[in-house]
Amino acid sequence: MDDQAQLLPLYEQVRRSILAGIEAGQFAEGSFLPAEPELMAFYGVSRITLRRAIGDLCADGRLQRQQGRGTVVMPDKVRQTLVSLSGFSETMDGLGRKAGHRILARDDNPDAPAIRERLRAAALIRFDRLLEDGGRPMTLETLWFDAARFPEIVEPVAAGGSFFTALRDKAGIVPAHAERQIDVGLASAGERGILAVTAAQPVYRIEKIVTDREGRPLALSQLVTPSHLVTYTIKT
Incomplete structure (x- = not known):
């Protein structure tokens, strides 16, 4: 020494x-x-x-x-750029990590009028997913999109695929803009059980809405990520 x-x-x-x-x-x-x-x-x-x-x-x-x-x-923190338009799989692939999407629940007719209005959705659909890093729990996500506008995307997502990949490959659309709202809080009892965190460990709560080149909303995600797993950076 x-x-x-x-x-x-x-x-x-x-x-x-x-x-x-x-x-x-x-x-x-x-x-x-x-x-x-x-x-x-x-x-x-x-x-x-x-x-x-x-x-x-x-x-x-x-x-x-x-x-x-x-x-x-614990694994080293994943470093993500807040202004990136990449989805979870694309971000993890770029870092040389293995992404996973485990479907926890699906609702083909959720009672969420406010989100239906924000997405201008004719047939709102909701997926609760656990995003994993090499098989380890990383983020709880509630994903919402319009199944009437993107019917070809529903089953790939239900099978555990990337929404962004399906959007690009099945619908030929790449998001052009994203808006995020970030808060920090504590996990609920249910979230703690899934994410394997304690009651004292803070989590990021992020709401993300992505839009196309014309400003039409494509999807809305509500994400819960333990703060010790991720470092966010902002590039201007």
Whole structure:
């Protein structure tokens, strides 16, 4: 350890050492850290110091404490650009990750007059989907679109396909504009169970509406993503 690192508080030295181990693959994503007594002996620190170091890494989203199981190493954050028009699959493909869409529910005649009006939909349809990163839960999405305008897209989406890919390949349409509204809050009990987060972990709540070149709405998505999984950037 260099002289500059030795000037840092002991918990910060331990935090950096654990983080370096994660980045070097010593502690693999999805694996559990060794038990506290083993880590205390390895780093030569007290339980209080170790727990503060681990607590900071949990707050940063690199670790997650799981009741009765231990502390698991979380995957590195996905970096997304807020002004991008890409869909989830396209974004993940560009990052070299494997995207998945698991259908949780489908409603062919949802009672949602406000959304029906916003989309100008003749036959509104709703899909509740779990968007996955390499099989891991990442985002809960409620997707709405007009099944009368895009009948050829319904079954590809119902089969777990990308809406944006189906829109392009089946209807020959590529979104031209997108508007997003972003809030930060806490997950509901049901959302926590699906996304595997605690009651104290914040989530992004994003509403996204995409439109074509003429400004006609194509789809509306309501997304819930744990904040420790994603970093959003804005390019101007």
